[in-house]
Amino acid sequence: MEDAVNLNFPSDPRYLGVIRGSIERFAALVGFDEEECRWITLAVHEALTNVIRHAYHNQHDKPVEVSLRERDRGMEVLLVDHGTGVKPEQMTGRDLNDVRPGGLGLHMIREIMDETHYSPLEGRNELRMYKIKGSKTSTGE
Amino acid sequence: MHIATRQQGTSIVVDVQGDIDLYNSPEVRKIILEELKEKKVPRLIVNLSGVRYIDSSGVASLVEGLKVSRTMSSRFMLYGLSPAAREVLELSRLIRVFEVFATEQEALQAQ
Numbered sequence: 001m002e003d004a005v006n007l008n009f010p011s012d013p014r015y016l017g018v019i020r021g022s023i024e025r026f027a028a029l030v031g032f033d034e035e036e037c038r039w040i041t042l043a044v045h046e047a048l049t050n051v052i053r054h055a056y057h058n059q060h061d062k063p064v065e066v067s068l069r070e071r072d073r074g075m076e077v078l079l080v081d082h083g084t085g086v087k088p089e090q091m092t093g094r095d096l097n098d099v100r101p102g103g104l105g106l107h108m109i110r111e112i113m114d115e116t117h118y119s120p121l122e123g124r125n126e127l128r129m130y131k132i133k134g135s136k137t138s139t140g141e
Numbered sequence: 142m143h144i145a146t147r148q149q150g151t152s153i154v155v156d157v158q159g160d161i162d163l164y165n166s167p168e169v170r171k172i173i174l175e176e177l178k179e180k181k182v183p184r185l186i187v188n189l190s191g192v193r194y195i196d197s198s199g200v201a202s203l204v205e206g207l208k209v210s211r212t213m214s215s216r217f218m219l220y221g222l223s224p225a226a227r228e229v230l231e232l233s234r235l236i237r238v239f240e241v242f243a244t245e246q247e248a249l250q251a252q
Contacts, residue, residue, distance in 0.1 A: 013162065013164035016162050017160055017162070017164070020160075020194070035228075038225055038228065039228075042196065042229065045162070045196055046196060046197055049162075049163045049196060049197065049198065052163065053163070104197035104201065104233045105196075105197045107232075107233065108197060108229075108232055108233065111232055139228060139231035139232045
């Protein structure tokens, strides 16, 4: 059996801090440095936030699954929800020169992770993300 | 998360402690907008020195505060950013739009 850590929780934002703690510790266990652990945690948190807001429309009692596993030279994260899916082509970040609230999460995920694959399936949406150790996250600063 | 406001001269300082995320960013937003819109403070300073973590919804609350402050002709300032908070503002390319200071004293004295 392939090693994985599976986290199942309701789509209630009050659990996000608990999940962040688990993700950060798993990333450290795999061997990411402190800064990389923070980035990975932020990316997964933003993806979870999108699930709660957009797939489940802020309903707090829907199932969310997070799977963490060590893969090759890094870490893979699989998020599964059973809410409203979006077409992959609709997942576009916004123009960052436009200073306004909202729409930042997708940009953050793409800047941080090395690979992201979104699959809206029948009644089940999967977001698979992969981060390689040592790959830098550019902040543009 | 814990949030409180205090007066320093004509300025209001909003002290935030803990994590700002989807769970509690509405509270941060509410307090900031209340101070700006209803109390019409001339200078609002957000103390982020006790914030270990901020997500995009927290950043959005700060951006909204900044935009409202411009319509109210108020100043909107941040100070005490942790490495994690600074990284998130840099990643979202928004660090340049805020007035960011290292200390409360610097924010209070800024012309």
